[in-house]
Amino acid sequence: MVWYQPLVFSALLGVSWCTEDWTFPPGFKFGAASSSYQVEGAWNVSDKGESIWDRFTHTRPEKILNGDNGDVACDSYHLWQEDIDNIADLGLHYYRFSISWPRLLPTGFANKISEDGARYYNNLIDGLLEKGIEPMVSLYHWDLPQTLQDLGGWTNPLIADWFADYARVAYSLFGDRVKMWLTINEPMIVCDSAYNTAIIAPGILNSDHGAFLCNKHVLLAHAKAYRVYEEEFRAQYQGEISIANQLIWYEAWTEDDEDIAELAVQYIAGRYSHAIYSEEGGWPPAIEKIIDENSKKKGYATSLLPAFTQEEIELIKGTYDYYAMNYYTSRVVRAAREGEQLIAFPIGDIPDLNAVVGVRPEWPASDASPESSATFFYIYPEGIRRQLVWLKNNYGNLKFAITENGAPDVGGLNDQGRIDYYQKHLKQLLLAIKEDGINLTHFTAWTLMDNFEWTDGYRSKFGLYEVDFNDPLRTRTPRNSARFYANIIKNNALDVE
Ligand SMILES: *[C@@H]1O[C@H](CO)[C@@H](O)[C@H](O)[C@H]1NC(C)=O
Ligand SMILES: *[C@@H]1O[C@H](CO)[C@@H](O)[C@H](O)[C@H]1NC(C)=O
Numbered sequence: 001m002v003w004y005q006p007l008v009f010s011a012l013l014g015v016s017w018c019t020e021d022w023t024f025p026p027g028f029k030f031g032a033a034s035s036s037y038q039v040e041g042a043w044n045v046s047d048k049g050e051s052i053w054d055r056f057t058h059t060r061p062e063k064i065l066n067g068d069n070g071d072v073a074c075d076s077y078h079l080w081q082e083d084i085d086n087i088a089d090l091g092l093h094y095y096r097f098s099i100s101w102p103r104l105l106p107t108g109f110a111n112k113i114s115e116d117g118a119r120y121y122n123n124l125i126d127g128l129l130e131k132g133i134e135p136m137v138s139l140y141h142w143d144l145p146q147t148l149q150d151l152g153g154w155t156n157p158l159i160a161d162w163f164a165d166y167a168r169v170a171y172s173l174f175g176d177r178v179k180m181w182l183t184i185n186e187p188m189i190v191c192d193s194a195y196n197t198a199i200i201a202p203g204i205l206n207s208d209h210g211a212f213l214c215n216k217h218v219l220l221a222h223a224k225a226y227r228v229y230e231e232e233f234r235a236q237y238q239g240e241i242s243i244a245n246q247l248i249w250y251e252a253w254t255e256d257d258e259d260i261a262e263l264a265v266q267y268i269a270g271r272y273s274h275a276i277y278s279e280e281g282g283w284p285p286a287i288e289k290i291i292d293e294n295s296k297k298k299g300y301a302t303s304l305l306p307a308f309t310q311e312e313i314e315l316i317k318g319t320y321d322y323y324a325m326n327y328y329t330s331r332v333v334r335a336a337r338e339g340e341q342l343i344a345f346p347i348g349d350i351p352d353l354n355a356v357v358g359v360r361p362e363w364p365a366s367d368a369s370p371e372s373s374a375t376f377f378y379i380y381p382e383g384i385r386r387q388l389v390w391l392k393n394n395y396g397n398l399k400f401a402i403t404e405n406g407a408p409d410v411g412g413l414n415d416q417g418r419i420d421y422y423q424k425h426l427k428q429l430l431l432a433i434k435e436d437g438i439n440l441t442h443f444t445a446w447t448l449m450d451n452f453e454w455t456d457g458y459r460s461k462f463g464l465y466e467v468d469f470n471d472p473l474r475t476r477t478p479r480n481s482a483r484f485y486a487n488i489i490k491n492n493a494l495d496v497e
Helices: 005-012 052-059 076-090 115-130 159-174 187-197 210-232 255-268 285-297 310-316 382-395 416-436 480-491
Strands: 029-033 094-098 134-140 180-185 240-252 323-335 355-358 399-404 439-446 465-467 476-478
Touching (some): 076 094, 076 480, 115 134, 240 382
Parallel strands (some): 029 094
């Protein structure tokens, strides 16, 4: 048991709550995450199809720091046994990884299943289970089959059925052993980042239509995949499914900005949650109204935020078994001043709300390289707790899982910045559990090992393990944070001085 001395002291002084301990609830689970394109490599082995990230990195290398790509990455396609050993050494309860859609379904469609792809994921799942580690599997972590992109990708409404067909294949092949599923990772990045900035695959800039079409279709795709599980697999397998939302917590810049801060949270968290988790379903009403008005001002006859039919609202509503949240950073927000120039969301402002976004001067920058996009990760540990409380207040006392959290740096084994980051965020999560009654059951570190960090290539490091990308063997070495995390898991508690 670990005691927090100042609180022991305050208890002696007669403050109402006594000694605080920093243990996690019994049965709390710790894991680490990765994703297929970021670690697997082997982009062109056997019958694997091309993904939008293969295409983007090969044809637009200038969009990635150093022109890097994921052709080899951590070579986990060949080195998965080593990954499992490292996962076991950390004492993780579960490993979150994703299935590469074009590796499993080379055409993108369910007409052809790759034997090689199925074998790879079967080996990984069986290898984890042999060591008592549960697999937590994401169906989509950004590597869309290029064949589907050629048909419009996430802007084509048919993708909801294509995704459900893919999900059915994955459940049939792996559902006997996989009990924790995530449909889509960070739809806000898949839609808003992709179409509002084009800095990530598929590299298409279309801020009027792209993000909102995609927004509707990821929700429908998630819902259809959930319904397939519910109707065809749940009775037999009894797994749990959610969607992994990356939420940036927004708070008021000054006390006059409370209303716009609430709108900003609705714009990000609400636009990807309300349809699933709220009692009434559909878009968050305040956001629907604003986008409708903005669309008219831009000369469109109907809202750019595509309406849901009543049938679609019912289809999506309630398609969750828990709330999966990725959290890294927070922002402050205020209304734009007359004539102020706004930069497209999410790297900067929120033009739809006429909102300027910033950070408080006391929020430290991360240890990321200054030329990387990871400079985005200003550190505000209280944000993770406040975001959870907001979700509970809006959608009820759900079961919550943190499906990603972590900090970037430029490498080296002595990663004190990462240790401090985890320590502070885990402390806020314990306060959320103990003070706010948040039913949090899982914490997932991003990431197991350094990997291909999208636009940052191999420059930004997030790993508990360092990977030597100059070494053909891609040697993995534990950082100090790996030992730190392993200790927390062993004790089921934080060591708070
Ligand atoms: C696969 O891609 C690599 C580059 O990453 C290339 O050297 C190799 O020739 C390709 N193999 C096949 C079978 O196309
Ligand atoms: C948290 O959720 C789990 C699963 O739904 C449930 O069994 C448990 O009782 C809940 N705990 C609290 C404190 O509400």
